[in-house]
Amino acid sequence: MPPRSVLSTRLLLVCAAIGVATGILGGVAGWMTLVVLPIAPWAYGLVLGSHVLPGIIAQEVLRRPLVALLTHVLAALVASAFNPAWFPRFLGTALLFGLIQEGVAALTRYRSWGAWRFFVSAVVIGVVIAAVVFLAVDMGALPLWARIAYLAIAVLGPVGWTAVGLGIGSALRRAGVAQR
Numbered sequence: 001m002p003p004r005s006v007l008s009t010r011l012l013l014v015c016a017a018i019g020v021a022t023g024i025l026g027g028v029a030g031w032m033t034l035v036v037l038p039i040a041p042w043a044y045g046l047v048l049g050s051h052v053l054p055g056i057i058a059q060e061v062l063r064r065p066l067v068a069l070l071t072h073v074l075a076a077l078v079a080s081a082f083n084p085a086w087f088p089r090f091l092g093t094a095l096l097f098g099l100i101q102e103g104v105a106a107l108t109r110y111r112s113w114g115a116w117r118f119f120v121s122a123v124v125i126g127v128v129i130a131a132v133v134f135l136a137v138d139m140g141a142l143p144l145w146a147r148i149a150y151l152a153i154a155v156l157g158p159v160g161w162t163a164v165g166l167g168i169g170s171a172l173r174r175a176g177v178a179q180r
Helices: 009-039 041-062 067-080 084-107 115-136 144-174
Strands: none
Touching: 009 041, 009 067, 009 084, 041 067, 041 084, 041 115, 041 144, 067 084, 084 115, 115 144
């Protein structure tokens, strides 16, 4: 019997399905960026936070190493079809978020799949989002209330989307998607 592959065909297909679905959402979020940043930049964390979904859903369903990173990259490829000029942004976000999610899972040696672990990665991603976007968009020029709102939403956006992703992933597990 040949050795079992780390990334089986079933695992790749599940990652691809999650990547396509979340990549469509990521493409829509990319277009929403054009509306949100000029009108309500303090709310951008809600839009950018949606990009946590590929890894959260994949890890909740499959509970295996590398699924978050793989699914994020596939989602970035799909999202790029909506705006090919943003491919570097989509890919960069996918790699950053996927590596953070894989890193947190690796710290527990891929053995702890409690909700707390997913929320730890969401908070880390939120803090990174808050810092990077604060500098890139010059949030310092906004009124104090908008800066405070931005920082809160930038951290809580990924946390909220993580809760959504855990709900979807749990439903997919109950439906039998994760069965061997």
